[in-house]
Amino acid sequence: MLKLQDVHAFYGKSHVLHGVTFEVKPGEIVSLLGRNGSGRSTTVKTIMGLVEGQGQVHWRDKPILGQQAYEIAHQGIGYVPENRDIFPKLTVHQNLMLGEKRGQKKPRWSFDDMYGMFPRLKERQHTEAGVLSGGEQQMLTLCRTLMGDPDLIMIDEPTEGLAPKIVELVAEYLRELKRRGISVLLVEQKLTIALEVSERCLVMGHGQIVFEGTPDDLKANAYIRKEWLEV
Numbered sequence: 001m002l003k004l005q006d007v008h009a010f011y012g013k014s015h016v017l018h019g020v021t022f023e024v025k026p027g028e029i030v031s032l033l034g035r036n037g038s039g040r041s042t043t044v045k046t047i048m049g050l051v052e053g054q055g056q057v058h059w060r061d062k063p064i065l066g067q068q069a070y071e072i073a074h075q076g077i078g079y080v081p082e083n084r085d086i087f088p089k090l091t092v093h094q095n096l097m098l099g100e101k102r103g104q105k106k107p108r109w110s111f112d113d114m115y116g117m118f119p120r121l122k123e124r125q126h127t128e129a130g131v132l133s134g135g136e137q138q139m140l141t142l143c144r145t146l147m148g149d150p151d152l153i154m155i156d157e158p159t160e161g162l163a164p165k166i167v168e169l170v171a172e173y174l175r176e177l178k179r180r181g182i183s184v185l186l187v188e189q190k191l192t193i194a195l196e197v198s199e200r201c202l203v204m205g206h207g208q209i210v211f212e213g214t215p216d217d218l219k220a221n222a223y224i225r226k227e228w229l230e231v
Contacts, residue, residue: 096147
């Protein structure tokens with residue numbers, strides 16, 4: 001579904017990604033793990049057309065590297081950025097409306113689905129998004145992306161800075177995506193969630209993939225965890 005082959009990326013003269021290769025299959029959740037600065041966020045931004053890259057990125061066997069972010073989004077890839085990017089002066093419901101992608105195909109997700117997953121958003125649907133808590137803003141960003149009905153969703157650090165109760169809501173959101181057959185590329189630091197919801201785990205270090213395997217493989221590999229994940 002999504003395939004990266006020997007992808008390199010740069011910030012100015014700084015060479016950040018060094019030959020990244022992996023794939024995400026239909027209906028699969030893949031976690032991209034690693035310490036801060038390892039290249040995880042740069043990887044998803046390169047896929048999304050937000051960072052200039054070299055190499056090959058294929059979506060449904062078609063090359064997308066070099067396309068604009070909006071062109072990539074229209075092909076069925078959703079992106080939840082780490083900084084959330086909500087529209088603070090619009091209400092919760094208006095933010096969700098902006099996520100809708102209108103077309104001939106009936107979308108898989110409705111406003112009722114969003115409010116059912118996160119009842120707190122339903123309570124605050126007429127509230128300006130800028131006054132929501134950090135956890136509520138994260139819920140809103142996740143839901144707004146889903147309203148675009150993507151077949152693959154890339155989520156960058158969805159649980160960072162959130163209370164444990166909200167973290168569990170995000171984990172349930174990921175489980176619901178899995179139940180509905182949505183592919184997910186999850187950038188995450190919390191091993192517990194990544195190991196629970198993923199079919200496969202990728203570990204990055206110094207802009208490269210240093211490990212690929214199942215959650216059980218990663219649990220059994222103390223060297224990789226100590227060398228590339230533990231602080």
